[in-house]
Amino acid sequence: MQTEFSKEQNLLRDVVSRALRDKSPATAVRELMATDRGYDPAVWQELCGDAGLAGVHVPEVHGGAGGGAVELGIVAEEMGRTLFCGPWFASAVMAGTALLEAANESDREELLPGVADGSTIATLVLDDLDDPAGVGGSITAAANGTLTGAASMAVDAHVADLLLVVASGTGGLGLHAVEGGASGLAIEPLQVVDPTRKLSRVAFTGVPGRHIGEVTGDILNRIWDRICSALAHEMMGGAQHLFETTVSYTKERFQFGRPIGSFQALKHRCADLLLEIEIARALTHHSARCLDSGEGEPCAASMAKAAAADAYMSAARAGIQLRGGIGFTWENDTHLWFKRSKGSEVLFGTPAIHRERMMTMLEGAA
Amino acid sequence: MIPDRIRQEVSAWLDANWRVDRPLIEWREILLEGGWAAPHWPEEWYGRGFTLDQTAVVAEVFRERDAVPAAQVGPRGLASETILACGSDDQKRRFLRPILTGEHTWCQLFSEPGSGSDLAGLSTRAEMKNGKWTINGQKVWNTSAHHADFGLLVARTDWDVPKHQGISYFLLDMRQAGVEARPLRQMNGHQSFNEVFMTNAVVPPEDLIGGEGNGWHVAKTTLSFERRGFSRRVRGSSIDGPKQGPIYEEYEEELRIAAEPYTWYPQREGRVDLVLPRARETGAINDPATRQEIAKLICLYTGARLASDGAEARRKAGTTEIIPAGSIGKLAASVIARQASHVHTMISGADAALSGPDSAADGIIAEVLVSVPAISIAGGTDEIQRNIISERVLGMPKGYRADQGPFRDIKRNA
Numbered sequence: 131m132q133t134e135f136s137k138e139q140n141l142l143r144d145v146v147s148r149a150l151r152d153k154s155p156a157t158a159v160r161e162l163m164a165t166d167r168g169y170d171p172a173v174w175q176e177l178c179g180d181a182g183l184a185g186v187h188v189p190e191v192h193g194g195a196g197g198g199a200v201e202l203g204i205v206a207e208e209m210g211r212t213l214f215c216g217p218w219f220a221s222a223v224m225a226g227t228a229l230l231e232a233a234n235e236s237d238r239e240e241l242l243p244g245v246a247d248g249s250t251i252a253t254l255v256l257d258d259l260d261d262p263a264g265v266g267g268s269i270t271a272a273a274n275g276t277l278t279g280a281a282s283m284a285v286d287a288h289v290a291d292l293l294l295v296v297a298s299g300t301g302g303l304g305l306h307a308v309e310g311g312a313s314g315l316a317i318e319p320l321q322v323v324d325p326t327r328k329l330s331r332v333a334f335t336g337v338p339g340r341h342i343g344e345v346t347g348d349i350l351n352r353i354w355d356r357i358c359s360a361l362a363h364e365m366m367g368g369a370q371h372l373f374e375t376t377v378s379y380t381k382e383r384f385q386f387g388r389p390i391g392s393f394q395a396l397k398h399r400c401a402d403l404l405l406e407i408e409i410a411r412a413l414t415h416h417s418a419r420c421l422d423s424g425e426g427e428p429c430a431a432s433m434a435k436a437a438a439a440d441a442y443m444s445a446a447r448a449g450i451q452l453r454g455g456i457g458f459t460w461e462n463d464t465h466l467w468f469k470r471s472k473g474s475e476v477l478f479g480t481p482a483i484h485r486e487r488m489m490t491m492l493e494g495a496a
Numbered sequence: 497m498i499p500d501r502i503r504q505e506v507s508a509w510l511d512a513n514w515r516v517d518r519p520l521i522e523w524r525e526i527l528l529e530g531g532w533a534a535p536h537w538p539e540e541w542y543g544r545g546f547t548l549d550q551t552a553v554v555a556e557v558f559r560e561r562d563a564v565p566a567a568q569v570g571p572r573g574l575a576s577e578t579i580l581a582c583g584s585d586d587q588k589r590r591f592l593r594p595i596l597t598g599e600h601t602w603c604q605l606f607s608e609p610g611s612g613s614d615l616a617g618l619s620t621r622a623e624m625k626n627g628k629w630t631i632n633g634q635k636v637w638n639t640s641a642h643h644a645d646f647g648l649l650v651a652r653t654d655w656d657v658p659k660h661q662g663i664s665y666f667l668l669d670m671r672q673a674g675v676e677a678r679p680l681r682q683m684n685g686h687q688s689f690n691e692v693f694m695t696n697a698v699v700p701p702e703d704l705i706g707g708e709g710n711g712w713h714v715a716k717t718t719l720s721f722e723r724r725g726f727s728r729r730v731r732g733s734s735i736d737g738p739k740q741g742p743i744y745e746e747y748e749e750e751l752r753i754a755a756e757p758y759t760w761y762p763q764r765e766g767r768v769d770l771v772l773p774r775a776r777e778t779g780a781i782n783d784p785a786t787r788q789e790i791a792k793l794i795c796l797y798t799g800a801r802l803a804s805d806g807a808e809a810r811r812k813a814g815t816t817e818i819i820p821a822g823s824i825g826k827l828a829a830s831v832i833a834r835q836a837s838h839v840h841t842m843i844s845g846a847d848a849a850l851s852g853p854d855s856a857a858d859g860i861i862a863e864v865l866v867s868v869p870a871i872s873i874a875g876g877t878d879e880i881q882r883n884i885i886s887e888r889v890l891g892m893p894k895g896y897r898a899d900q901g902p903f904r905d906i907k908r909n910a
């Protein structure tokens with residue numbers, strides 16, 4: 131198994147990082163998070179249409195760059211660092227992964243190229259965002275393919291041209307393709323803690339859909355693992371940004387005639403945070419390498435999601451605390467990352483759920 | 497060289513040279529001449545310039561073949577690495593060989609009653625008298641000093657310069673009238689460390705290492721090797737199971753004495769390896785709260801190992817970033833040991849109140865619970881590692897200092 135990034139992978143990171151610094155500064159994040167749509171179509175076209183960021187993990191035959199979880203993770207990490215606002219996570223990571231793992235070959239051929247070049251905005255609708263074991267209870271597919279039921283939360287469904295819905299039918303769970311404007315589809319935007327990632331409630335009342343693949347328990351777990359690994363990368367990018375800006379703030383802010391970074395209470399908190407982040411980042415990068423090589427711990431993605439979520443929240447709490455009053459203002463940018471951290475901690479399983487999932491994989495259920 | 501080639505070479509060499517009926521020292525001499533005693537050392541000093549990974553392959557073959565390796569237990573390693581890095585050719589010639597053959601054991605005479613974390617605040621005195629360095633003062637917490645032949649000694653040679661500049665580093669012969677080591681009993685019942693009194697002890701001028709006034713630099717070299725040792729897994733230095741042959745008897749005897757102070761060291765690291773077996777055996781593996789804590793431990797342990805491998809790889813690739821792997825690894829080892837101790841307590845429940853042969857794992861778990869507090873003190877406390885990380889890696893500003901100017905004028909313990 132690979133243990134370091136290759137030259138090409140480092141190059142990819144540089145390119146993505148530069149593009150996002152340019153296209154997703156905090157001012158843009160603030161502007162977009164206040165809109166209903168939540169993203170800028172021109173930037174979307176540049177990053178996904180021109181630069182191909184939605185297809186890094188899609189095979190070349192389907193219009194992608196032919197990378198894997200490592201490349202997807204690199205892009206996610208840089209997106210998380212700048213709090214990129216847009217349906218990349220929903221479309222490339224969630225829907226793209228579902229198509230790659232579950233769709234029949236002909237459906238992949240038809241649907242993946244649009245996702246890979248950003249011309250289709252897709253999302254994956256699951257009726258449980260806590261635990262894969264809970265998926266499938268609330269949306270059913272009739273024999274004629276129509277869907278009925280609801281998902282209480284879906285990521286970026288409000289802008290999706292294509293919804294991939296996991297629903298239970300006569301033959302078990304299946305993946306169903308639904309068009310964005312389909313009749314009987316009700317998408318109701320929700321108020322969220324993290325306004326940089328939009329969530330909506332999605333209700334289906336006899337919505338026409340097309341069955342495009344089986345979703346066995348194994349397949350669902352594979353999809354879940356890949357999404358969690360990518361999300362862990364996104365979180366580590368955010369954690370790193372918060373950590374760096376917080377440490378530099380402690381060097382600039384003076385109290386009692388000295389920089390606050392010279393106070394040992396703050397130094398030790400930063401040293402502990404560095405250790406927590408180093409460990410979580412190592413687990414996160416490892417999870418992608420495990421997915422790509424098929425080797426390593428089967429629970430690698432759960433370890434990564436649990437550790438990354440805890441480290442991001444630690445960085446977010448310290449980011450506010452070490453700035454004092456200014457850190458608690460709307461004006462200061464720190465809360466944007468704090469809220470993304472909270473939102474990401476709970477999506478696709480809290481750290482506690484992932485630790486239990488890990489133990490179940492290692493030792494069986496309790 | 498690739499691992500397979502190394503394997504072949506070591507195996508062929510062992511076929512030709514390894515025999516269980518040789519006296520131990522004679523075997524080690526052959527080992528030195530062959531260049532397999534310390535393969536990561538340079539060629540002119542018994543080595544082959546191997547990387548640590550390549551050296552690990554050699555050690556693996558030795559283990560598979562039950563071949564006795566060069567002496568490596570305890571502060572010997574600190575002594576040899578320090579002498580190799582900072583010593584004169586004459587010192588390397590005189591000291592390295594008997595360390596590797598096992599003829600000499602060493603101890604580290606750094607801490608004093610008045611200066612531990614603040615090592616540079618030490619006040620053991622070294623003065624040049626009649627052509628020799630004369631040493632007066634007291635050291636403390638010195639592991640293995642009660643049976644060491646030599647000590648790595650830091651002492652003050654100049655009291656009129658700032659504290660870091662007045663220190664010199666000596667190689668002290670412990671077998672002399674002016675040196676007395678008294679064992680101290682630790683909270684876990686073992687007697688590994690000592691207090692050491694030096695009364696007009698002498699060191700010949702050729703056993704000053706690194707030059708007069710340059711002791712702080714040499715001491716930092718020793719400390720960086722020591723801290724790295726915490727994050728590396730302690731490799732089994734003993735050969736498992738009874739082995740037939742005279743050389744094994746000599747080797748077991750060496751380990752029994754030299755390794756005795758270290759029998760509890762795996763326990764101070766928390767015995768992560770016993771967590772899952774104990775949890776299964778007791779049924780605690782089915783308790784949701786315990787499962788959460790075990791999972792946290794596994795994440796910490798796995799992540800710290802991956803992070804240290806990654807840092808090692810980046811160092812080899814010639815990175816320019818500052819990686820004080822020793823300090824980060826040592827702090828990680830403390831965090832892991834504490835979490836393991838916490839998990840062992842949850843697993844044992846009320847049985848954690850027992851110790852000795854009647855208790856869990858033949859007393860090992862009880863020993864974990866009362867040994868883990870050492871790991872965050874020995875080799876530089878957690879607080880000191882956090883100071884190092886925040887100042888050197890993160891570049892956070894140093895705080896107010898009350899210890900500048902001539903050492904003579906600094907406030908010290910009475």
Ligand SMILES: Cc1cc2nc3c(=O)[nH]c(=O)nc-3n(C[C@H](O)[C@H](O)[C@H](O)COP(=O)(O)OP(=O)(O)OC[C@H]3O[C@@H](n4cnc5c(N)ncnc54)[C@H](O)[C@@H]3O)c2cc1C
Pocket residue numbers: 603604605606607608609610611612613614636637638639640689870873874875876877878879880883
């Ligand atoms: C098992 C064991 C084996 C050892 N073996 C050896 C050996 O072989 N040779 C040897 O020379 N020494 C040895 N030591 C000694 C060890 O290095 C010292 O105990 C250690 O460096 C701490 O020094 P101290 O005991 O004087 O505590 P102090 O330095 O007095 O520390 C007391 C407390 O104050 C804190 N503190 C001190 N300075 C600071 C600061 N600047 N910022 C924040 N907090 C601070 C410390 O972290 C600690 O919590 C050993 C110790 C142990 C426990």
